[in-house]
Amino acid sequence: MAVDADVCMIVEGGYPYIVGGVASWADAFMRASPQLRFHIIAISVSSQSRRPSYALPENVVGITDILLDVCPPGVTPNRRGQQQVERLISLLQTSVISGDGSVFEQFIKHLLATGYGQTALLDSKAGWLAMEAAYAELLPSSPLLDFFWSWRFLLRSVLAIARTPLPQVRVFHAAGTGFSGLAAACARIATGRPFLLTEHGIYTNERRIDLAVSDWLFESGAGGFAISARPSELRSTWMNAFQSFSRISYAMADVITTQYRTNQIFQCSDGAAESKLRIIPNGIDADKFSSLARNTAPRRPTVLLIGRIVPIKDIRTFIMAIALLKDLVPNALGIIIGPEGEDPGYAAGCRQLVDQLGAASSIDFLGRVPDVMEYLLSADVLALSSISEAQPIAVLEAAATGLPVVSTDVGSCREIIEGFEGDPVKGAGGSVVAPCNPKEMAEALAVILLDDRKRAEMGDVMRRRAANYYHKDRVKGLYEALYAELQTSPPQPQQVKLS
Amino acid sequence: MTNVNVTIEALTRRGTLAGVFGAYSYASFIVAGPWIFTVLGLSYLSATACDGSCADLTIFRSVVIYNSMYSLIITSPLAFFAGRYASRQLHRGCDQHVFYVLVLSLSIFLLLTLLLAAPFYTLATRLEVYEQVASIQNLLLIGSAWLLIPFLGVIRAHNGIIIAFAAGSLAVFVLGHLPADTTATSLLLSFNGGFAVTDLILLATIVRRFGSQIVVDHELKDEWRKVWELPVAGFAYALGLWIDKIIMWHLAPSDNLAASGALQTMPSYDTAMFWSQLSSIPVIAVFLVHVETRFSARLSEFHTRMQQRASLGELKELVQNAARHALSGVVGLFAAFAIIAAMMILTSLALMSELGLRPAYMSILRVALCAMAFYSSAILCFNFLLLLDLRRQALLIVLTFLVLNGALTVAFLPLGPAFYGYGNMFASAASLLVGFGLLFKELPWLNYHAFITNNASL
16 A cells, blocks of 8 residues: 555644644654654634644655634435435534444444535524524433534534545544544554554543633523523533544544553543553653752742643642741742743732742743753652643653653642552652642642652652653553554554435 | 514504505505605606607606616615614614715715616707706606605604605696696606605604714614615615616517617516506505514514513513414415405506506416516515514525526517516415515524524624
8 A cells, every 4th residue: 555654644723833742742753753644634724823833854744734613515315315415414513422432433434424514414494494403302302503603613513524535544543532543543544554542631521620610611591581491501412512523533533542551441441442542651761860960059949830821720729838838838939831822811810829928039921941851850840730741742842851840630640649450669759639639739849849858769660660661662652562463453544425 | 673673563553534544555665665656756747748659758757667676786785774873873873874874875866866767868869958857867767766765764854755755646646637738848847846845854854863974984884784685685686676677678579668769668568567566555555554563563472571581481481473474474465465456456457547557568468477476575584584674584585586687588588479478477476485485484483583693692
């Protein structure tokens, strides 16, 4: 088979345009295997800037953009096309509600066979009738305006994904479920090529948090004053759709990897078959980091936080913890490194909180810095206050440099800090605290900052664990073996026919 | 609600006789002001000039008829587009480009007049130079009135419109008594004087509201491209209204009247058609004052509830109400047109001389009155569809009428004078069927059109 690339890496909402966790992982991952050629499918929306924030690795041979709010018009349906439109939308509706992979597969095959797009499924009268039927089934008596836009965005996203021209590759590798997983599932159905799913954070958990704090979704109660009117549940419809995206991804993937065990429990509860599950942690250049000498020059007791200034990182808890830490460790300094552009309103609120707490002399916002290593080597503790994480690269890199970590109990942070079953490196490299608890975090930081010996011991544990389990060469070997295993499975071309 | 409907509702809500009279006058002038003024001016000046057989009066009448035709055909595409543009701009709260669009429309009209109409008067007729100048002047004044009126509708200047036409009528009355001799030129100049007064008042009202600063809108071309159906519909509407008359003037084997060179008319056909069309004005005024205004209010309620996040069930109920109102309105007004037509047919013999008709014209008048009932009802459907912003469907109605009116008028010509007007009547009936069918089909889809077809956010 003539191929454009070995692997098609599918990334949602970030790489190569926005700096972030999954984007950084994807960049490092592709650089680690220069002998493989990658094609990137970048999923975003039209309003998002598409100016690259990363210099692409040399082994990236192409990029395809999927803009979720722009989908091809497709074939205009004829008079007899109404039934096909109804059937297609019914299949899509069922798959979005139930997450049934086989129904989704039928939908994609029908869609590709008919050539329909926005004109038929969204803008035609038949499409409108199908939307009314979906409304009656999903959210009767809710505001039509809200349902209309939600429905339109969902459908347009799926159509944009399903109608994207695919590169000829050996393996499709999605960095998450959601729209990435859906794109890989479509590719799996259309080309028969294997689909590898790597899930860092559990997508449905992250979307649940997003939906909980989103202000564009609200229950207006404006469904009229009819006694029979049911309250609107648009939020749950969205959640249901995201859950279905995950279920479809799990159903269509050949292998599902994640970085740590806790994630597998969530994946199983969302319908992933246990036989497909594997654990491959994130990899870092442990040799490079551990060879760097820590800065021992006299300085203020310094706590470092590396992360985007966004709600999911719960920077406010970190700020409150540092404000409390001042009383326990005089002269303590908190440094926040990370871009503020993603949610300027939240970032402004964080700065305002620093002023309100009178902690301006104890907290520095540095934004993006050219060399984060300089700060890692000159800090005493790394803090992580996130309410959701997977396996944060910042924590692994800090660990490799021998820096103790105080983290909330999210993702695999407990495994990194305290070790896991069968871990040859014993001991704790820091402390794990409850999310959204500034007092507990401040106390844990104080314990480490006030005890030099303990700090050194913890740093050593972290360095050894990083070198043993999270070494990039080990991780690279695991992925390359997985690609080889998947490539040996013969391609399964799908016959796209109307049943 | 459209601005015209808002004004009418405000007038009728006063609950006074003056308010109701104002609403009906405003509705009549906004729909056919220049045409009513033309018919009344023609009748008045004809009565004061001579007994109706003199050559100058024939030239005067023919020139005014031709200019009414030219002006409507040339200005309708511009007026349809400019009216909507001005309305949208005002709705968005940015009216700095409105005067520019008015000046642009007037300039295009002037250019087209010089290119098309001026050569006709100078080359194809045998009019004296003074008559030619007065004729072109007359065309410019009538056309300007057609172009100015949509802007006044947009700014709800009902007083301006009523005053303008009242002052114009007074001017015609005074000027009609001034000349000692009644040549075609003097009659045209008297008539032009009245129109000039009307146009000046209309223009002054617009300038008072928008100022006279010309601010170019560079996105006008995009807007034109987006709503291209509107100017095309305007052209089809105006040409459809005149196509049968043009055919009759130049192809009918008998009854033609050659006033001067190619300036030919057919009084037996024209007079019958004009009176039948004039008789529809009261019902059209009723349509504007009651039916369209209430329909417009229902549409407005629908859009408000939609933005207030109403459920589909509630919106469907509103759609059903609006659809029922529109369809029953068309049926009711068709009945009213039919009654008017019947009354006119019954009284026409008695009022023959007062209406300037002759016994030979009676059969054409009867057919023309039937055609009026069909055509006016079709135009009501056209109006409803435009209110729903279904431009292509509206275009289909006027295109149907244009094509059928032309084709059937030619087809019936060989059958002789007994069948004059039948082509127009059948074309009108067919257009009503098309219009009512389209309205019946599209009204239940109001939700779809609001969310998909006419959703500017998509």
